[in-house]
Amino acid sequence: MVINNIxxxxxxxxxxxxxxxxxxxxxxxxxxxIENHKYCPSLELALKIAMVFETPVETIFHLEERGNEK
Numbered sequence: 001m002v003i004n005n006i007x008x009x010x011x012x013x014x015x016x017x018x019x020x021x022x023x024x025x026x027x028x029x030x031x032x033x034i035e036n037h038k039y040c041p042s043l044e045l046a047l048k049i050a051m052v053f054e055t056p057v058e059t060i061f062h063l064e065e066r067g068n069e070k
Contacts, residue, residue, distance in 0.1 A: 001064045007035045009053050009060065023052050 010020050010031075017031040024031075024045065033039035041049065050057040 001037060002040045002061055003037065003064050004034065004061045006031075006049065006060060009055065010035075013053075020052070024048050 006020075010017070015023075017028045017035070021028045021031045026045065030039065030041075034041055046057050046061060050060055053060065
């Protein structure tokens with residue numbers, strides 16, 4: 001599962017979900033789904049998110065570590 005810290009970044013800038021959605025040209029529902037880890041954004045959208053927050057994409061998104069499952 002891909003984990004992100006978009007909610008925290010958004011709140012640190014005092015942006016609403018609608019504000020961020022407008023900056024990214026997506027719907028507020030898309031932001032909600034990404035923040036709740038229900039939707040993994042495309043590479044293009046992930047890069048746009050990184051640009052909006054002026055933060056490297058790997059700082060925003062990371063894979064949740066799992067046990068030694070095979």
